[in-house]
Amino acid sequence: MATTQARTRPSPVLQPGRPADPAPPVPVAAETGVAAHEVHPPIPVESEPPVAAPLDEGAGSAEDQSAPEDDREASMMRQSGRRRLLRQCERVLLLDFNTLAMPDWPDNFTMAAARRRRDIWLFSASLAAIVFLAGVPGIVPAWIAGTGFGAFVLIVLAGIPFVRRLYSGQPSYIDLLLRRQHRMREARSHIQHLEGAEGLAWQCAMMAEFNPALRSPRFSGLVNLSEKRSLARELRRRDHIRLFLIYMLEAEKAYERLQHAYFEGHQTAIDKGWAPPEPTDEVTEEDHDVPQQATARPE
Known part of the structure; x- marks a missing residue:
């Protein structure tokens, strides 16, 4: 009878405006007379494990220590690449x-002027030679042929570099090409x-x-x-x-x-202690005295 009343009784509900209903009495098994909580024991609730605070602190410190190491390795690699370059x-x-x-590279204008002087020299020498050769078979009078021969000799001499430097300081076309x-x-x-x-x-x-x-x-x-x-x-x-x-x-x-x-x-x-300072090539006075003592000859 007690079990039937426990099943039909409504569950306690917390309603606003009034206190909560009291907990119902523990029902007893009709046949065996054992309490309900003894028949179905309560399931223990597992508690959350404690947060491992010291472990997290150790991980953070490890990361803090690894960060400078990474910076050092990156800096050393960067310096190695720069040293190689x-x-x-x-x-x-x-x-x-x-x-x-x-x-002193001869420009195109200078080359063109020298080429023009060279062409004039070649034309004059060729014309004087033609006049001289025309007088050989008697086409022109002998005095014209002689004049042509003399002009030819003077023009050819004027083209010799040693003679040309006596009356002109301008370089020839060949000199400019050679330069x-x-x-x-x-x-x-x-x-x-x-x-x-x-x-x-x-x-x-x-x-x-x-x-x-x-x-x-x-x-x-x-x-x-x-x-x-x-x-x-x-x-x-x-x-x-x-x-x-x-x-x-x-x-x-x-x-x-x-x-x-x-x-x-x-x-x-060097300031961060990652690389030793480069050794200096300073020589002390003792280093100067040692070779002198070693090379000194006894009198």
Whole structure:
């Protein structure tokens, strides 16, 4: 009877405006007389594990310690790459501006004027020779033929470089051509010296981070020829030499910036204790005295 009343009684509900209903009495089994909580024991509720605060603190400290290590490794790798670039591109400091700029290169106007003087000299000599030869078979009088022969001799003598320097300081067309060939030969020899066995231009292209002008498309041909070790052989015109000079000037700017960045990074590494300072080449007075004592001869 008690069990039936417990099943039909409504469950306690907390309603606003009045206190909660009291808990119902514990029902007892009719047949065995055992309490309901003894027949169905309550399921224990698992408590959440405690938060491992010391473990999180240790992980945070490990991350804090790994961060400087990563910065140190990145800095060392960056410095190693910069040191390699400085070693590969150090030949850019051997650049001779005057050899590649060729300030005494004969311009086209000077060449045209010298060619005109040469043509006039050849025409005059040819005309005097024709007059002399016309007098041999008697086509012209002998005195005209003799005059033509004398004029021919004087014109030919005037074309000799030693004699020409006596009355004119202007260079001849042949002299200008020889000067051009000589300057071009010097420039190509200097470029071959700068390029070396490995090629300088394509290695300087790696410094584009410090000078974006090295990425210009007009320099791509120079870089490709330098990578093939055939740059000096392909430069046959003055505009090619000037283009190489411009590229070398831009590479020199990039090298100076790279050198400055490398020294700053090295000083920063020394300040943070990542790299030992470079040894100085200072010699003490004791070092000077030791060789003197060792080389001194007994009297």
